[in-house]
C-alpha cells in the first residue's frame with residue numbers, strides 16, 4: 001500500500017502522522033475496510049519509531065477512524081456518511097424592479113453617518129462592564145433615553161424600570177405570549193399574518209378581532225388583545241376615542257392585557273400624532289415600539305413599556321431566551337436619542353414619507369380610493385379585483401401588497417385592496433414604481 005502520507009514539517013511526528021491518517025480517511029484516500037500497513041513497516045517507511053506509529057494508530061482507533069481487531073490488523077472504519085450539502089441559505093427572492101410591498105422603510109435613508117458617530121461616542125465612553133452580560137431589561141442608558149423620548153413624543157408613561165429592550169417588536173410579542181401562558185389572544189382582522197404565527201408558535205391561540213372604519217372592536221373572552229391603535233395595519237384607520245375607552249374598560253374589567261403595537265406612531269402627516277393608548281391605561285397596556293421603521297429593521301431594536309406586574313416575568317423570560325439584547329447597538333441608539341440626532345432623522349423621514357404619500361395620491365388621482373389616515377409608510381388602495389391588478393403589476397415588474405393576505409380566514413366576498421408600501425423604494429425608484437402602479441390600475445379598470 002502506498003499511503004502518500006504528507007506529514008507536515010511543523011508537526012510533532014506522532015501528531016503529524018495522526019493528522020495525515022485522519023485526512024486520508026476523511027477524503028477517501030483510505031477506503032473503509034482497507035487494511036493499514038503493520039506498525040513496523042510504516043515506521044520503517046516513514047523513518048519514525050514503531051511506538052510513534054502504534055500510538056498514532058491507537059489514537060485514531062479511539063477517535064473511531066480506525067478499527068483494530070486481533071488477527072485482522074488495523075483497518076479503516078466505516079465512517080457515517082458526511083453531509084456535504086451546506087444548509088440552504090435563505091435565498092433572497094429575486095428583487096422586483098419596483099417594490100411597493102409594505103413592511104420596510106426606505107433603508108437607503110439609514111442615517112449611517114449619525115449612527116457611526118453615535119456608536120463611536122458610545123463605545124468610547126462605555127464602561128468595561130458594558131461588554132459583559134447585563135440586565136435582561138437592557139442597558140439603563142437606552143431605557144433612560146427612551147423614557148424621556150416616549151413620554152414627549154408618544155405620551156407614554158415610561159419609567160426606565162418598566163422598559164425592556166427587545167430584539168424588535170416581534171420578540172416583545174413572543175415574550176408576552178409566553179408570559180401569559182397561552183390562551184386566547186385577540187388579534188386584528190385584517191392584520192399581519194406573521195404576527196399571528198408568532199403568537200401561535202409561543203403557545204397562544206389566535207382569535208379574530210373585527211376592524212372597521214373606527215378601528216378594532218372590543219374582544220370577547222380573551223386574556224389579551226393585540227392592536228395597532230395609532231395606524232391600524234393594514235387598513236390605515238386610527239382607533240376611535242370611544243373604542244379606546246371601551247378597550248381599556250374591557251381590559252380593566254377582566255384583568256386582561258392590551259398589547260399596543262406602535263410600529264409607526266412617529267409618522268403622522270396631517271396633524272400631531274394621537275398619543276399612545278398606553279397613556280390612558282398604563283396598568284393595562286404593554287406598549288411596544290420599534291426602530292424598524294424609523295431607522296431600519298436590520299438593527300433588531302425594539303422596546304416594551306410594561307405594566308408593573310409583568311416586568312419581572314418578562315425580564316426573566318428574556319433572560320432565558322437570549323440573556324439580553326446586544327448592548328452596543330443599545331448604547332448607540334441611546335446616544336442618538338440623547339444627542340437629538342434621532343429626532344432630526346425622524347423629522348426628515350416624516351417629510352420624505354409625507355411627500356411620497358402626496359405623490360401616491362396625486363398619481364392615483366380619481367383612479368382609486370385610499371383608505372385610512374395620512375400616516376405611516378403604507379396606504380390601503382381599494383380595488384374591485386386585487387388578483388387582476390397584481391397580475392398586471394407583476395407584468396410591469398412591480399410587487400405590491402395584497403389585502404387578501406391579511407385576513408384570518410381568506411374567502412370570497414372580502415373587501416379587496418392593495419397594501420402599498422410607499423416607504424420601501426429607494427428615492428430614485430419611487431417615480432417608476434408609481435408609474436407601474438398607475439398603469440396596472442388603468443389596464444384593469446379595477447380601482448373603485
Ligand SMILES: Cc1ncc(COP(=O)(O)O)c(C=O)c1O
Nearest residue numbers: 103168169170233263290292302
Ligand atoms: C404591524 C407591524 N408591527 C410591528 C412591526 C415591526 O416589527 P419588528 O420590530 O419586529 O421589525 C412591523 C414591521 O413591519 C409591522 O408591520
